[in-house]
Amino acid sequence: MSYLPCGTYFESYEDDQKWWRTPFIKGKMILMVVLLIFLPYIVGSQWLSVAYTINYYILAALGVQLLIGYCGQITLGHAAFVAVGGYTSAMMILFVPWPQWIVDYGLAYPISIVCAGFLAAFWSVLFGLPSARVKGFYLIMTTMAAQWITVPLVITQYVSQIGGRGQSFSLPPGTVSIGPWVIDTDEKIYYFSVVLVLLCLLAMGNLLRSKIGRAWIAIRDNDIAAETMGVNIVTYKLLAFFVAGFFGGIAGAYYISALFFVSPEHYEWFFSLLWVGIILIGGVGSIQGLVFGSIFVVMVFKLLEIGVLGLSEMLMVSYPELGWVTTKIIFFKESAFGLAIIFFLIYEPNGLSYRYWQLKNYFNLWPFSYTGK
Amino acid sequence: MELFVQLVVTGVMLGSIFALVALGWVLIYKCSGVLNLAMGELTMIGGYVCLAFYQRFVTFMPLGYAFFFALVGTIFVGLILGLVTERLFLRKMIGEPILAVIMVTVGLSFFFKGMVFIIWDTDTQVFAPRVFSIEPMVVAGIAVGEVYFWSFIAAMILMVIFVSFFKYTRWGLSMQACADDEMAALSLGVSAKFVYALAWAIAFMAAGVGGTLLGNINGLNYSVSMLGLLVLPVVVFGGLNSVPGAIVGGITIGILQNLTGGYLDYYFPGGIKEIAPFIFMVIFLLFKPYGLWGWERIERV
Secondary structure, X not given: OOOOOOOOOOOOHHHHOOOOOOHHHHHHHHHHHHHHHHHHHHOOHHHHHHHHHHHHHHHHHHHHHHHHHHOOOOOXXXXXHHHHHHHHHHHHHHHOOOOHHHHHHOOHHHHHHHHXXXXXXXXXXXXXXXXXXXXXXXHHHHHHHHHHHHHHHHHHHHHHHHHHOOOOEEXXXXXXXXXXXXXXXXXXXXXXXXXXXXXXXXXXHHHHHOHHHHHHHHHHHOHHHHHHOOOOHHHHHHHHHHHHHHHHHXXXXXXXXXXXXXXXXXXXXXXXXXXXXXXXXXXXXXXXXXXXXXXXXXXXXXXXXXXXXXXXXXXXXXXXXXXXXXXXXXXXXXXXXXXXXXXXXXXXXXXXXXXXXXXXXXXXXXXXXOOOO | XXXXXXXXXXHHHHHHHHHHHHHHHHHHHHHHOOOOOOHHHHHHHHHHHHHHHHHHHOOOOOHHHHHHHHHHHHHHHHHHHHHHHHHHHHHHHOOOOHHHHHHHXXXXXXXXXXXXXXHHOOOOEOOOOOOOOOOOEEEOOEEEOHHHHHHHHHHHHHHHHHHHHHHHOXXXXXXXXXXXXXXXHHHOOOOHHHHHHHHHHHHHHHHHHHHHHXXXXXXXXXXXXXXXXXXXXXXXXXOOOOHHHHHHHHHHHHHHXXXXXXXXXXXXXXXXXXXXXXXXXXXXXXXXXXXXOOOOOOOOO
C-alpha cells in the first residue's frame, strides 16, 4: 500500500479497502486493460509470444507467491503441480469419450481446465501435509520431493507411456477450443491468457482482502503467534497449498493451448526454481512484484537470445570457430538467470516492486515529500 | 542372498562417496547456517575439472600418477573456488532470511551449471584411458567393481583427514567453536569470516573429490549433479548438523539406493533408483523431523 496523494483521505474501512481507491488508480487500470487489448495491433507476433509466455509465468508463479510471499511456506517444487494440471488437461481432451454435444459446443477444454485445477490442488495438498509438522528447510525438502516424485517418476515413467505415444502427447489442431473459438493463432492464445491472468489476479487479490488472506499473512509473520491468536494454522496452510495448486493447475492447463503438446521437459526442476526466482526479483509478498518479475525474467531471456544470436552472427563472418555459441544459448540463459537472482538478493533484496512503491510515493507526496532515507 | 550381500557391499562403497559430499554440506551448515542447494553442481564441477587435468596429465606421465595429480589439482581448484565463492556471494548474505540465502545457492547452482556446460558441453564424457580396470575384484565370493573399491578407500581416507582436522588442528577447533556458539567464539578471538571461508573451501574440495569418483563410475554428465543432490536426503536422515549423521546417512542412502535398484526396478521400471531416497526422506521426515542426531530447535514467540 503506497501513501495516498495529499488531501485524499477516507472515513470508512470499506473505502480504504476498495479496489479503486482514487479515480487516478481507476484510470490507470482501465488504461492498462485497453493497452492489453490493443497490444497485438502494436507489436509483432514474435513479441506476442513473449507476452503470453509472461502471462504463463505470472499464472504459474502466482501460487508460489501465495505460498512463499503470503503464507511463508517455502516451496521449490511448484512445477510438479503445473505438470499435473497440464497433463490432466491434455489427457482429458485426448482420452475422455466426450458426448458429441460437448465437443460441438467446445466445452471439453474449459471443463478440463477446471478439473486440472482441482486435481493439481489435491496433489499439492498431499505434499503440503508435512507442512503441518515441519517448516523451513524441511518443508523445502518435501516440496522438492514432490517435484522428483511427480515429474521424473510418475509422469515420465508412467503417465507418458499411456497409449504408447512415447514421451509427449500432442493435441490435434482444433481440439483446444473454448466455446466457438478455436485457439490456434498467437492472438487468440494471447487474449485467452490475458483473460485468465486478470481473473486469477482478481481472485488472488480478493482472497488477500478476506479473512483467509489475513490468516495467511499472520502465519507468514509468526505462525506460533498466529496459533495463539486462534488461527487454525494447519487448515490455513493446507488451504494455501490447495489454492496455490489450483492456480498451478490452471497455469499448466492454459499453457498446453500455447504449446499444443505436453512433455516432461516443460516441467523440470529448473522451472520450479525459476518461478521462485521470479518472485524474488519482483518482490516477495506483492502481486505487482510477481508481474514485474515475470516481465523482467522473460524479457532478459528474450534480449539475451537476440543479443547472443546477433553477436554470434556478426562475429561468425570473421571468426567461424565461434559457431558453438549459438548451440549453447540455453546455458547462457541459465547462467544469466543465476547471476540475476544472486545480484538481486544481494543488492536489491526488496525486489522491483519496492522501487515501484518508492516511485509512486514520490509522485503521490510531491511536492511535500520528506526524504527520510 | 548373494545378490543381497553384493548390493549391500556396493551400496556401502557408493554411500561412502555420498558421505564425503554430505560432510562438506554439514560443515557449511554447522559453521555458517547456510543451507546449500548447489551441492550437486559443486560435485559436477569437481568431476569436470579433474577430467580436464587428467586428460592433460595423462599425455606425459603414467596412468596412476596422472589420476593422483589430477585429484590433487581438483582439490586445489576446489579450495580456490570455495574461497572466491564465499567471498563474492555468501559473505554478503550473513544474517539474511533463510529463503534469500537458499536462493543465492540456487542462483549459484544455475550459474555453475551453465558455465560447466558452456565450457565442457553436455555429452557424457568418460575418463579415457580408464583409470580403474573394468574387471571386478572377487573377494570371498563377492564381486566388487574396482572403481567402487578405490572410491571407498579414497573417501574413507579423506573423511579421516577431515575429521582429524576438526578434532586436532587449531583451524578445525576454531570451526567447532564457531559452530557451537558463534558469539562466544567471536569474543574469544575466532575470526568468523575465516571459518566461513574455510567451510566453503572444504565443501568444495570434498564435493570435487566426490564428483571425480562418481564420474569414474558412470561417466560425467548432468546426472552427476543429480547424484550430488542426493546429499539432501542424506543430511535430512542424519540430522542437519551432525558429522557422524552425515557419514551414517550417506552409507544408509547408498545401501538403500542399491537395494531399490536391485529389487524394485523389476516392479517399477524406470527411475525408481534415483527417486527412492527422496521418497524415503519424505516418509522419514513425517516421523523424525530432526533426523537421527540433529538438534531439535525449540521455538518461542
